[in-house]
Amino acid sequence: MASTAEAVREQTPPQPPPVGGGGPGKPRRRRSLPTPYLLIAPALVILTLVLVWPVVQMVWNSLHDYTVRNLLPNAPAPEWNGFAHYRRLLSDPEFWTILRNTVVVCVLMVGTTMVLGTLIGILLHKLPRWFSMVVSVGMMLAWATPAISASLVFRWLFLPERGLVNVALDRLPDWLVGGGWLNYNWFLEPLSLFSVLIAVIVWQSFPFIAVSVLAGLKSIPHELYEAARVDGAGGWRAFWNVTFPMLRPLFALLMVLQIIWDLRVFTQLYILANSFQNKSVYLLSYYIYQQGFSSSPANYGMGSAIAVVMTVMILAVTAYYLRIMIRQGETR
Amino acid sequence: MTATATAASAPPRRRRRAPAGVLLRRAGLYAAGAAVFLFSVFPVYWMVATAFKPVGEIFSKNTRLFPETLTLEHFDRVLNDELIPGVNFWEFLVNSLIVTLGSVAAGAVLSLLAAVAVARFRFRMRGAFIILLMVIQMVPAEALIISIFINFRRFQDASGLQMLGNLSGILIVYTAVALPITIMMLRGFVASVPRELEEAAAIDGASPWTVFWRILMPLVAPGLVAASIFAFITAWNEFIVALTFLGRSTEEYTLPLSLSYYFGRFGTEWGAIMAASTLLTLPVMAFFLFVQRRMVSGLTMGAVKG
Incomplete structure (x- = not known):
């Protein structure tokens, strides 16, 4: 869901006009005044307590034997266990399968979303204005649908016996798609469940990419394409020689955001898998939740160790994002 | 050829x-x-x-x-039937409204203050604060959920204030989660208000408070609306934190969690699930189309910075 909302943010900030060249960094009052500190203090306090401190805690938890029993009144403090959780994870083939699935599913989601979104962005650019508006409004509906509603609809669409997709596949001739679709259960096997999961995610995320790419295309001077055409470039070459280089920073930013949003997918999987019984369809975020709240006893230490792995992956991508933002002067 | x-x-x-x-x-x-x-x-x-x-x-x-x-039978069922004794859709709606509106209001105040600091002052921690916001924005709640839960649980045990199993805990988390993005959004809006305007007012003898209310606020208001809508949508749709914090306190459930009632007991009621999903989706779509129309014009500049 975050993708919807954070996507809004992407579009929202109107470019702050460069203030007098000095930027907002220009001193306005004497430096000794505590005003700015007072202004950020409330936000900083709540952010630190609710979101920053848990990062530290997460690392600490992952290095201790920490279960729900340690939360009982008068329970002993969690005990240091060295790197036992990590050692167990690294030697556990199930964890490696889940990690591999997370990466593969994320790559497929990001790849499909980026390619589809870009193609549709280009398509919107070529369509007449009114038609492009109509298609955009349709895309907004997909974009705005809450993750939980979207997941429920897809579950309903792919339901054995009554789901529209199953019924439609069943009615198609057998020589084309094979038989037995009506009772096919998409939600049991990793391959079919992840296919539905990827479909939900792509359906919800491509509008953001398409609209952003469309905006990018509008910013490219038309002359560049005419020059390319004079030089004999077709659509394909024009894309790789004009569009892509011009929009490279935009593509990098979109890709990073998409990777981060898709790595953390939880709600959709929770609705589609519908239980924690089938370990073969876990993704990392699902595994964290299962360890922390659905195993007995709840194993906070192990859940935190998995969370550390996921956070490290996300921070690696975030580092790249920060580099882009710093280059664009966003932190100044 | x-x-x-x-x-x-x-x-x-x-x-x-x-x-x-x-x-x-x-x-x-x-x-x-x-x-x-x-x-x-x-x-x-x-x-x-x-x-x-x-x-x-x-x-x-x-x-x-x-x-x-x-x-309309499914809508009738969703709107009027009690899912657990004494609790129906309207109670869940009120729960959802309390957490969303509460966190939006708190977030608006906190992020406006911080945005003014970041856009208008130069101070030693400024760069670090901005980078902190960008990093926090990326670290997913899904990874932190265990630690966040334990912290609230420990705080609850130590202070006697109930944080889990009622709306106060998730209200605080939602406020914090939306902050980094709303601060960054508002920062752009505050920075785009010409400084000269404020200085002119100050020269005319306006107090900083008057400058804030009479000059800055009216100009930043559209940004505040956009940021608040963003925060509203995030909180309205949120699932994993509510699931973790509310646990078995079913009468405190927010709307997304309440959908789980239509699975189970009477078989899966797909009609009711789709009716409830539609009701859950409506406000988001309304807000989204509203924001979108205003955003499309500023989009080219916002998304493409090269």
Whole structure:
């Protein structure tokens, strides 16, 4: 869901006009005044307590034997266990399968979303204005649908016996798609469940990419394409020689955001898998939740160790994002 | 080959009537556009269509794209039936409204203050604060959920203030989660208000407070609305934190969690699930279309910075 909302943010900030060249960094009052500190203090306090401190805690938890029993009144403090959780994870083939699935599913989601979104962005650019508006409004509906509603609809669409997709596949001739679709259960096997999961995610995320790419295309001077055409470039070459280089920073930013949003997918999987019984369809975020709240006893230490792995992956991508933002002067 | 050669060598005059190839290409573009439209809209249509279908039709093996008869029975069930004794849709709606509006209001105040600091002052921690915001924005709640839960649990045990199993805990978390993005959004809006305007008012003898309310606020208000809508949508849709914090306190459930009631006991009630999903989706769509219309104009500048 975050993708919807954070996507809004992407579009929202109107470019702050460069203030007098000095930027907002220009001193306005004497430096000794505590005003700015007072202004950020409330936000900083709540952010630190609710979101920053848990990062530290997460690392600490992952290095201790920490279960729900340690939360009982008068329970002993969690005990240091060295790197036992990590050692167990690294030697556990199930964890490696889940990690591999997370990466593969994320790559497929990001790849499909980026390619589809870009193609549709280009398509919107070529369509007449009114038609492009109509298609955009349709895309907004997909974009705005809450993750939980979207997941429920897809579950309903792919339901054995009554789901529209199953019924439609069943009615198609057998020589084309094979038989037995009506009772096919998409939600049991990793391959079919992840296919539905990827479909939900792509359906919800491509509008953001398409609209952003469309905006990018509008910013490219038309002359560049005419020059390319004079030089004999077709659509394909024009894309790789004009569009892509011009929009490279935009593509990098979109890709990073998409990777981060898709790595953390939880709600959709929770609705589609519908239980924690089938370990073969876990993704990392699902595994964290299962360890922390659905195993007995709840194993906070192990859940935190998995969370550390996921956070490290996300921070690696975030580092790249920060580099882009710093280059664009966003932190100044 | 010949055709291309002639086309290329022909003088670039305006054509009155497009040749067949161009027409075909245009038809292809329209068809692709229509396909994208259908792909985007269809799941939403299917949700709404199912919500209006009588149970008989939903259960029928003879699935139809368009409902034969329309019924309000599912909406009636969702809106009026008690899911647990004494609690129906309206209680869940009130829960959702308390956490969303509460966190939006708190977030608006906190982020406006911080945004003014970041956009208008230079101070030693400024760069670090901005980078902190960008990093926090990326670290997912899904990874932190265990630690966040334990912290609230420990705080609750130590202070005696109830944080889990009621709305106060998730209200605080939602406020914090939206902050980094709303601060960054508002920062842009505050920075775009010309400093000279404030200075002129200050020279005319306005107090900093008056400058803030009379000059800055009216100009930043659209940004505040956009940031608040963003925060609203995030909190309204949020699932994992609510699931973790509310646990078995079912009467405190927010709307997304309440949907789980239609699974189970009476078999899965797809009509009711789709009706409830539709109701959950409506406010988000309304807000989204509202924001979107304003955003599209500023989008080119916002998304493309090269």
